[in-house]
Amino acid sequence: MSYGVALHVWGERACFTRPEMKVERVSYDVMTPSAARGILEAIHWKPAIRWVVDRIHVLKPVRFESIRRNEVGHRISEVSVARAMKARSTEGLALAVEDDRQQRAATVLKDVAYVIEAHFEMVPGRIGPEDSEGKHLDMFRRRATKGQCFHRPCLGVREFAADFALVEGDLPSPHPTLLEDPWRDRDLGLMLLDIDFANGRRPKFFRAHLRNGVVSVPRLDAPEVRG
Amino acid sequence: MSSINRRYDFVYLFDVADGNPNGDPDAGNLPRIDPETNQGLVTDVCLKRKIRNFVAMAKGETPGFDIYMTERAVLNRQHRRSYEALGIAPESKKLPKDRGDEITAWMCRNFYDIRTFGAVMTTDVNAGQVRGPVQIAFARSVEPVMPIEVSITRSSVTNEKDAERKDREMGRKHIVPYGLYRAHGYISGRLANDEKKGTGFSEEDLALFWQALEQMFDHDRSAARGEMAARKLIVFEHESDLGNAPASALFERVTVKRRRPNGSLQDPEGAPLNGGAREPLPPARSFSDYAVVVDRENLPRGVSLHERL
Numbered sequence: 001m002s003y004g005v006a007l008h009v010w011g012e013r014a015c016f017t018r019p020e021m022k023v024e025r026v027s028y029d030v031m032t033p034s035a036a037r038g039i040l041e042a043i044h045w046k047p048a049i050r051w052v053v054d055r056i057h058v059l060k061p062v063r064f065e066s067i068r069r070n071e072v073g074h075r076i077s078e079v080s081v082a083r084a085m086k087a088r089s090t091e092g093l094a095l096a097v098e099d100d101r102q103q104r105a106a107t108v109l110k111d112v113a114y115v116i117e118a119h120f121e122m123v124p125g126r127i128g129p130e131d132s133e134g135k136h137l138d139m140f141r142r143r144a145t146k147g148q149c150f151h152r153p154c155l156g157v158r159e160f161a162a163d164f165a166l167v168e169g170d171l172p173s174p175h176p177t178l179l180e181d182p183w184r185d186r187d188l189g190l191m192l193l194d195i196d197f198a199n200g201r202r203p204k205f206f207r208a209h210l211r212n213g214v215v216s217v218p219r220l221d222a223p224e225v226r227g
Numbered sequence: 228m229s230s231i232n233r234r235y236d237f238v239y240l241f242d243v244a245d246g247n248p249n250g251d252p253d254a255g256n257l258p259r260i261d262p263e264t265n266q267g268l269v270t271d272v273c274l275k276r277k278i279r280n281f282v283a284m285a286k287g288e289t290p291g292f293d294i295y296m297t298e299r300a301v302l303n304r305q306h307r308r309s310y311e312a313l314g315i316a317p318e319s320k321k322l323p324k325d326r327g328d329e330i331t332a333w334m335c336r337n338f339y340d341i342r343t344f345g346a347v348m349t350t351d352v353n354a355g356q357v358r359g360p361v362q363i364a365f366a367r368s369v370e371p372v373m374p375i376e377v378s379i380t381r382s383s384v385t386n387e388k389d390a391e392r393k394d395r396e397m398g399r400k401h402i403v404p405y406g407l408y409r410a411h412g413y414i415s416g417r418l419a420n421d422e423k424k425g426t427g428f429s430e431e432d433l434a435l436f437w438q439a440l441e442q443m444f445d446h447d448r449s450a451a452r453g454e455m456a457a458r459k460l461i462v463f464e465h466e467s468d469l470g471n472a473p474a475s476a477l478f479e480r481v482t483v484k485r486r487r488p489n490g491s492l493q494d495p496e497g498a499p500l501n502g503g504a505r506e507p508l509p510p511a512r513s514f515s516d517y518a519v520v521v522d523r524e525n526l527p528r529g530v531s532l533h534e535r536l
Contacts, residue, residue: 012364012365012367013365065261065262066253067253067259067270068251068252068253069252069270069272070252070272071272072296075347075348076295076334076346076347076348077348078330078348081330081333081334081348082330085330085333090293090337090338093293093295094293094294094295094296094297095295095296095297096297096298097296097297097298098298103252105253110263143469146470146471146472146473147470147471147472147473147474147475147476148234148467148469148470148471149415149469149470150415150417150418150421150469151358151360151362151415151417151418152362152413152415152474154362158358158362159270159271159272159362159363159364159365160364160365161362161364161411161413161474163473163474163475164473165473
């Protein structure tokens with residue numbers, strides 16, 4: 001058994017980074033299923049359930065913008081933290097940004113809006129006595145209606161916050177200019193579907209097609225999924 | 228200190244006069260501009276940098292308020308006194324599998340910026356990635372800004388060789404004559420207080436965060452910045468940690484209008500409010516050319532509004 005939900009999400013910018021161009025980030029043309037899953041999980045998730053994205057509706061024309069920022073080049077190393085913990089001092093642990101500065105450009109999407117159609121499934125082995133489909137569906141719907149969230153969902157990266165609303169009844173109509181736009185039907189190429197966390201965090205890809213403004217998302221274990 | 232147990236969404240308005248609030252490295256350090264609307268932009272990381280600098284300055288070497296992403300100019304960490312780690316002594320002989328969480332928790336306890344904004348630590352699979360409760364979006368100017376290039380001269384030269392040819396040099400500055408910028412921010416109660424994912428961002432940390440937003444520009448003076456000031460900080464406090472209303476609906480309650488010479492208000496796009504003829508306005512040059520209108524009526528249940536500035 002599964003229950004579907006539709007969530008309208010929108011925002012001023014978005015960056016669904018292509019893994020092959022992640023140093024100077026370049027966004028995919030549309031939201032990836034894994035980003036959509038992240039948004040749903042930001043609103044409601046428990047280990048007992050698993051969100052499965054079915055369809056992503058693109059409501060606005062695809063437009064890009066370039067932003068260059070100063071970033072740092074390193075992550076915090078576990079070894080140096082362990083050393084500092086042992087020494088009981090944070091001395092010398094900080095990262096001086098001047099010494100480690102990288103300027104990176106990001107090619108990001110502008111003014112986006114989507115409808116995520118998804119459902120969740122119960123995860124065998126994780127279902128507690130108090131878990132039921134109805135309960136989780138209610139919780140999600142209640143939270144989405146009231147604008148509640150575990151943390152603010154974002155459109156790919158955290159600086160691009162997402163606004164959201166539960167869709168009840170008709171789906172929001174796409175932006176008028178999109179109706180004649182060639183973007184409504186388009187081969188989007190190979191696109192990240194999601195990361196398969198059960199199998200060594202393997203990225204999975206699928207051939208994304210925009211058909212009449214909608215991307216249909218295959219399941220992670222579908223035969224056409226590669227990776 | 229206990230972790231915060233409420234959600235907050237905030238609107239932050241700041242302005243710049245004759246300065247460059249945030250240079251664009253792609254455009255020769257010109258002020259950042261949205262090329263389609265000519266509105267000015269200030270990135271999230273630019274604001275976070277100032278918050279970090281303020282906290283480093285305000286808290287000095289207070290244990291627990293270290294800043295991980297430091298700027299050399301702000302703190303000279305070479306002479307820091309070492310201090311006793313807070314609370315529980317670290318146990319270094321735990322199993323590697325448990326170490327990740329332990330390390331993350333220790334970093335959160337000691338570094339304010341990690342507790343607030345999060346950090347990516349290590350390359351380990353699930354060990355050390357923290358999402359901080361505070362999330363800030365790009366700031367955008369209320370009206371289009373008009374950056375100006377100002378040529379300046381210097382009555383000395385850099386080196387001997389130049390001195391033989393000339394006795395002064397020219398340089399350039401880019402300024403925005405005036406811009407009022409609006410940023411939106413979100414503070415997730417759950418990313419602070421959650422047993423597993425929370426960073427322990429506390430009420431004290433929150434108070435310091437508001438203080439930083441209110442005062443950080445007062446301590447970030449430089450030749451490039453001109454006069455920048457925090458103008459308004461409007462905080463929507465939710466009763467619960469998940470929140471009680473959509474942030475987008477709350478943000479719509481804060482609108483910025485232009486003030487006409489006769490005192491009446493007008494939408495920035497030039498459309499007059501309450502009918503009347505459309506009247507072009509002179510370019511804004513100070514905060515008094517704007518009026519911030521906050522709709523306090525019928526707030527959603529469980530949401531309270533605080534105007535901190």
